Amino acid sequence: MSTKKPTADDILRPIKHTSKRYYALFILAAAAFGAFSVGWGIQLSEGMVVTGLSDWGSGGGVTWGLYIGAFIWWVGIAHGGIILSAAVRLLGMDRYMPVARLAEMLTLAGLSAAGLYIVVHVGRPDRIVTSVIPAYLTTVQTSPLVWDMTVITLYFVMTATYLFLTLRYDVTRLRDQLPNHFEPIYKIITIGYTKKEDEIIERMVWWLAAAIIILAPLLLHGGVIPWLFALLPSMPGWFSAVQGPQFLTIALTSAISGVIIASYAFRRSYGWEHIITDDIFRGLTLWLGFFSLLFIWLQLQQVISGTFHPTTDHAQVTEAMIMHPVYQFAIVTVFIVLVYTFVQGIRPSVFSIRRSLVAAVGVLTATLWEKILFVVEGLMYPTFDLYTAVPGEYFPSLIEMVSVLGTIGLVTLIFMIFAKIVPVVELHAIEHLQEHEDEHAHETEVTAE
Template identity: 70%
Template sequence: MSTKTPTKADILRPLEHTTKRFALVFAAAAAAFGLFLVGWTYQLQHGLIVTGLADWGSGGGVTWGLYIGAFIWWVGIAHGGIILSAAVRLLKMDRYMPVARLAELLTIAGLSAAGFYIIVHMGRPDRMVTSILGNYHVTIHNSPLVWDVTVITLYFVMTATYLLLTLRYDVTRLRADLPNRLEPLYRLLTVGYTEKEDAVVERMVWWLALAIIILAPLLLHGGVIPWLFALIPTMPGWFGAIQGPQFLTIALTSAISGVILISYAFRTAYDWNHIITDDVFRGLTLWLGVFALLFLWLQLQQIVGGSFAAPIDQTAATSAKLSHPVYVGAMVLVGATLAYIFAQTIRPSLFTPLRAVGAGVTVLIATLLEKVFFVVEGLMYPTFGLYEAVPGAYWPSLIEMASVLGTIGMVTMFFLVVAKAIPVVELHAIEHLQADREPKRDPPTESDPMSENDPSTDDGIEPEVTV
């Protein structure tokens, strides 16, 4: 563990220095996003039929695929990220303060990517307007998907407010060192700021964190989103009360994995080994193991419930799940990650931050595969089919695959741009680390003139001298 004391200059480094590596990463992310925009343009010209998602009916197939699976994946990453940040503040988990703002930014970026998928999957962006105007009583008033959009918007506003309140403190105290070209932005962020508001803001942030911790499992990735699937009894692959907890564990494992990756990227790029320490990665990896274990346990609950004396439709859906290499592969990936985390707790020498990154990447791939499979298989084996045809097949099109790379590129560009505008590590985290690493004063001794045993300090009266 590095003993170097963090300073303000450390967290200002991303704003002041732009390297060739930064330009290369930005170019790669922009190319990935641009590739998807090309594919999306082609889809807008010819319709969703180019993805195969419109090939449904007597020919079989599904209407939801990678687009909706990736949408759920990004929502889970986003909601788990803000839960992590809120827990740091609410539960005083000071160990993770250096990555709290990165988790908040991940929430903003993840929700943006998820919202983008809604537009893409609607086929035509103008339907975001035409489906509301003049058709409110059908498309909005009676649609359960409205709750999905509502809670995502709610969390976006709460997270943005949460982030803004903490930024005011940092921007005010670092203003002299921040780039002058962004003066209008900083003036807007700190409008009306006075030091008297610090105590008020601290209480507001605490209450926001409490609201997030409560609402996330009840209304968001543990509530509304799984309810959209779990309450449809005609889809045995979706139906069941276990979906709420299952979605929540997937969100938390995905979010922790995302925070590990982003934290490692910033630590490597800006030499932040003394800020985002090995101890932070070790702790995040252990939490990843906890939620990965819950994830596998809840999967086991579904498998047992769907394979032992279950109704015919539930048995068929479960059998299809257990025989599909995508599902089995996802479970193996999570299981292998859990095995590594368990092994490194027994033998700490197995741990390295880079291996923690590998565990995070593995879990992110596994959760994406599981969410896509969940969506597709739920549509493949309905209880009451509209058509007599045998269920068709589904394989993501190149445009759908490009969408995943494109949204990853979009999130990457978001972090690169934001890092050039605001500190991505809170000033409070630096102040806390500085306080922890200040040398401790030794307690007074008998030879110390200020010692409690020195009679010269008793009641402020000088001792009597005898000649």
């Protein structure tokens, strides 16, 4: 464990220093997003026919596929991220303060990727302006899809406000050390700032965190988004009261995985072993294991209800699900992560940051595949199949697959650009760590005496 005392210069390192690896990663992420943009351009030119999607009818197939599965995945990552950050502030989990802002950034970046998927899946983006927005006042009362768009927008605004308020303190105190070429941005962030507002902002952020914690299970990945599926009795693979808690556990496992990956990247790149400590990774990994346990448990509920004397339509979709290699991969991967965290808990020597990183990547991959399969097979096995005697087929096109890499590239670019403008670790976290170090040093001196 590092005994180096954290300073403000540490959190300014990403802003002041740019390595060759930064440029290489930036180019790689930009290339991934560029490839997605080219694919989207082809889709706009040729139509949705270039995807693996199809209309219901004699041709079979599904109307929702990878696009909607990835949309759910990104929204889950985003919502879980802000829940983690809010919990740090609301529940006094000071241990995780150094990664709280990374979680907030993950929320804004994840919601941006999810919003992009909505635009892409519409086929013609102009329909959002000509059809969705004009009809909002009537459809918001009856459409779970419009509810979904509403709460996503609400959470984006809440998270942006939350982040903006906490940045005012940092930017004001570090302004002399920040680059002058971003002066217009810093002026906007600190407009009207006085030190008298610090206590007021602290209360405002606390109430925002409380609202986020309350709304998450009721409206977001525990409510509105699963209602898009759970309220359709004609789709036995979707219709279930368990979808709300299931979506919420997937969101939290995905978000914690995302925070672990982002934390590892910044720690390794900027020598932050004394800021994002081993203890933080160990704690995040244990939380990952806890929510993985809930994920497995809720999957078990679905499997049992679909295999023990189910209705004919429910039995069909459950059998297709549990026999699919994608589902088997997802469950086995999450179970292995669960076993790892359990063993780590009873034998701390088993823990390593690289193992936690592998676990995080595995969980993210598993949850993405599980959500895509959930969407596809939910459509392939309806209660009333009027057109075909056997289910249709679906396999993502190259354009759809590239979209996942493209949105990962987009999120990476957002992180990298953000890290060049403002600190990605709160100054409060550094001050808290310094106080902790001073207290520990004082205790050591007293013990020595």
